Amino acid sequence: MTDVSRAAHASVSRRQWLLDPSPGSRRQAAWGNAYRRWLQFRANTLAMIGLVTVVLLIAAAIFAPLLATHDPSAIALENRLAPPSAAHWLGTDDLGRDLYSRILYGAQVTLGMVVAVVVLVAPVGLVIGVVAGYVGGWLDTLLMRVTDVFMAFPKLVLALAFVAALQPGVTSAVIAIALTAWPPLARLARAETLTIRESDFINAVRVTGASKGRIIMRHVMPLCVPSIIVRIALDISGIILTAAGLGFLGMGAQPPMPEWGTMIATTSGFILSQWWVPTIPGVAILLASLAFNLLGDGLRDVLDPRQE
Amino acid sequence: MSLMDAMLRRPGRGPGGGADGAPSGRRGLALASRGKSIASTLLTVLATLFGLALLTFVIGRTMPIDPVLAIVGDRASPEVEAAIREELGLDRSVLVQFGIYLRDLLQGDLGRSVMTGDPVMQDILRFFPASMELATTAMVIALALGVPLGMLAAAHQNSIFDNVLRVIGLLGYSIPVFVLALICLLVFYAKLGIAPGTGSQGIIYQGMVPPRTGMITVDAALDGQWGAFRDALSYLAMPAILLAFITLSMIVRMTRAFMLEALSGEYIVTARAKGLSQARILWRHGLGNIAGRLLTVLAVIYASLLEGTVLTETVFSRPGLGLYLTRSLMNADMNAVLGATLVIGIVYVTLNLLADLGQRALDPRARGRA
Numbered sequence: 001m002t003d004v005s006r007a008a009h010a011s012v013s014r015r016q017w018l019l020d021p022s023p024g025s026r027r028q029a030a031w032g033n034a035y036r037r038w039l040q041f042r043a044n045t046l047a048m049i050g051l052v053t054v055v056l057l058i059a060a061a062i063f064a065p066l067l068a069t070h071d072p073s074a075i076a077l078e079n080r081l082a083p084p085s086a087a088h089w090l091g092t093d094d095l096g097r098d099l100y101s102r103i104l105y106g107a108q109v110t111l112g113m114v115v116a117v118v119v120l121v122a123p124v125g126l127v128i129g130v131v132a133g134y135v136g137g138w139l140d141t142l143l144m145r146v147t148d149v150f151m152a153f154p155k156l157v158l159a160l161a162f163v164a165a166l167q168p169g170v171t172s173a174v175i176a177i178a179l180t181a182w183p184p185l186a187r188l189a190r191a192e193t194l195t196i197r198e199s200d201f202i203n204a205v206r207v208t209g210a211s212k213g214r215i216i217m218r219h220v221m222p223l224c225v226p227s228i229i230v231r232i233a234l235d236i237s238g239i240i241l242t243a244a245g246l247g248f249l250g251m252g253a254q255p256p257m258p259e260w261g262t263m264i265a266t267t268s269g270f271i272l273s274q275w276w277v278p279t280i281p282g283v284a285i286l287l288a289s290l291a292f293n294l295l296g297d298g299l300r301d302v303l304d305p306r307q308e
Numbered sequence: 309m310s311l312m313d314a315m316l317r318r319p320g321r322g323p324g325g326g327a328d329g330a331p332s333g334r335r336g337l338a339l340a341s342r343g344k345s346i347a348s349t350l351l352t353v354l355a356t357l358f359g360l361a362l363l364t365f366v367i368g369r370t371m372p373i374d375p376v377l378a379i380v381g382d383r384a385s386p387e388v389e390a391a392i393r394e395e396l397g398l399d400r401s402v403l404v405q406f407g408i409y410l411r412d413l414l415q416g417d418l419g420r421s422v423m424t425g426d427p428v429m430q431d432i433l434r435f436f437p438a439s440m441e442l443a444t445t446a447m448v449i450a451l452a453l454g455v456p457l458g459m460l461a462a463a464h465q466n467s468i469f470d471n472v473l474r475v476i477g478l479l480g481y482s483i484p485v486f487v488l489a490l491i492c493l494l495v496f497y498a499k500l501g502i503a504p505g506t507g508s509q510g511i512i513y514q515g516m517v518p519p520r521t522g523m524i525t526v527d528a529a530l531d532g533q534w535g536a537f538r539d540a541l542s543y544l545a546m547p548a549i550l551l552a553f554i555t556l557s558m559i560v561r562m563t564r565a566f567m568l569e570a571l572s573g574e575y576i577v578t579a580r581a582k583g584l585s586q587a588r589i590l591w592r593h594g595l596g597n598i599a600g601r602l603l604t605v606l607a608v609i610y611a612s613l614l615e616g617t618v619l620t621e622t623v624f625s626r627p628g629l630g631l632y633l634t635r636s637l638m639n640a641d642m643n644a645v646l647g648a649t650l651v652i653g654i655v656y657v658t659l660n661l662l663a664d665l666g667q668r669a670l671d672p673r674a675r676g677r678a
Contacts, residue, residue: 149360
């Protein structure tokens with residue numbers, strides 16, 4: 001047998017192993033499920049476009065120092081508001097800084113904020129929602145009233161009020177966005193918990209004498225994770241838009257930091273003369289937000305088809 | 309609250325329902341106590357309003373700027389400082405301060421704006437109608453287009469039309485409203501010259517229309533100044549269409565999802581078997597069944613429009629609550645910021661309550677919902 005056909009044979013058998021309708025082990029079943037979901041996801045062109053764009057964005061953020069052609073904060077007033085050229089691929093801003101390099105570093109800021117918000121919000125929303133749903137009673141009522149209060153404001157408005165009380169800046173913006181982002185997650189986790197709580201297998205676990213804590217941690221929470229992931233993926237574009245909106249209103253990242261919303265704010269006066277200067281960061285925001293929306297839609301179809 | 313939370317609020321459906329989301333199966337039981345469930349809804353609203361006040365109070369107290377220093381400056385004598393501190397009630401316990409805050413709120417007193425020198429309430433009453441004018445116009449445009457488009461998309465599921473709408477909708481979700489506003493200014497004002505620029509009135513009409521409602525188009529019409537009316541309308545058109553576009557995607561998506569569910573019902577099969585026309589099935593049987601749920605969604609959408617007016621008014625320099633809010637932010641005018649925030653919150657809670665009551669009226673299935 002040649003090497004090529006052996007490799008082909010191996011990949012066929014791996015595929016067979018993954019798609020085996022009666023898996024021999026837990027591990028095989030888990031991998032098989034994941035593989036089937038991937039096949040389903042891959043068939044969704046729009047979702048794949050989203051995934052590829054997100055991966056490119058992450059790569060742009062990580063490798064910004066390598067990909068950038070200029071120092072993003074190097075001011076060159078003699079060359080301000082230059083149109084795109086070979087030297088400056090996307091032109092320069094009002095201080096002569098290279099826009100292409102600033103957009104790349106801007107991806108670092110935006111994705112950094114997204115990661116920070118998700119890391120803060122996902123565990124908090126999940127735990128509060130599951131505990132409220134499983135324990136019930138006055139604790140549930142209290143926690144849900146709290147989410148009601150937070151959800152009674154448009155996100156940007158509440159975030160603005162929080163940032164105004166703190167200090168404008170990236171950290172405050174992250175905290176403010178996180179404070180507005182956890183309640184919907186908690187509501188979702190609670191809703192999931194309410195259905196899971198009544199199911200037979202949870203009753204079975206309860207009969208075996210498992211503690212409340214164990215049931216919540218080992219049995220309820222893992223089942224809530226897929227819908228939370230889908231929800232977060234769909235929320236990310238909202239986080240990006242809120243962060244950009246805060247930056248645009250001067251309440252997010254502060255100049256000279258190359259945040260996309262801030263970049264638009266400082267150059268919006270040039271929209272009628274050098275339109276590309278504020279438009280280019282706008283396109284960056286649109287692409288990032290659109291990519292996460294497409295990815296989230298695709299993930300929802302695969303992980304949580306009920307949430308149309 | 310976002311789109312999906314609203315979508316989770318399905319009448320008579322299990323988890324994630326209304327405020328208390330009674331698990332499915334208890335519907336019949338809850339149906340018997342309709343009066344009680346309205347009472348409990350009102351109670352929830354009161355609790356939420358109390359929470360709103362508490363939240364804005366807490367935000368106001370966490371700010372790093374000393375409110376006394378902000379008023380007297382750092383060169384005032386200690387006596388003056390102490391007097392102001394006492395006047396603001398800052399020398400008393402936090403609980404007493406919150407009590408005073410609540411009492412003032414109930415009397416409609418939101419404090420004084422440092423920026424305008426007027427009571428915040430008076431400022432808000434002056435600016436809010438203009439934002440409502442913008443948001444309502446956008447809402448009407450979005451509804452008039454969005455509901456029929458969503459219904460058509462559902463009727464022709466997965467057709468080219470459906471997919472094109474989906475992509476346009478995704479764009480609407482993904483584009484920042486201030487970027488779209490800038491691009492519209494560039495294209496329609498600077499390049500094509502078919503739209504007026506920023507502001508809400510042309511120079512010649514400024515100060516000509518006596519303010520009555522605070523909505524310039526309405527005031528001009530009431531005063532019979534049709535030239536001023538056309539002028540104000542031309543300034544209103546671009547921001548309103550822009551906001552409508554952002555909202556349109558939500559309405560289309562929601563209508564489509566609700567309609568798809570409605571169209572799978574057996575009564576639709578019956579209607580088809582009876583030989584009813586497609587239009588009659590969609591408009592009479594389909595829309596009739598989803599109207600109640602759409603109504604609750606409208607409250608959410610209106611809130612997102614208020615959010616949109618903050619950014620739109622800032623870009624277009626249209627006087628309104630949004631511009632007032634951002635100007636106050638830039639001036640660190642906390643009374644004004646928190647007052648505007650609180651008012652937006654109260655408007656949203658009230659809208660939700662009205663939508664909830666409206667849904668009860670339109671959709672018998674929703675009446676059991678706690």
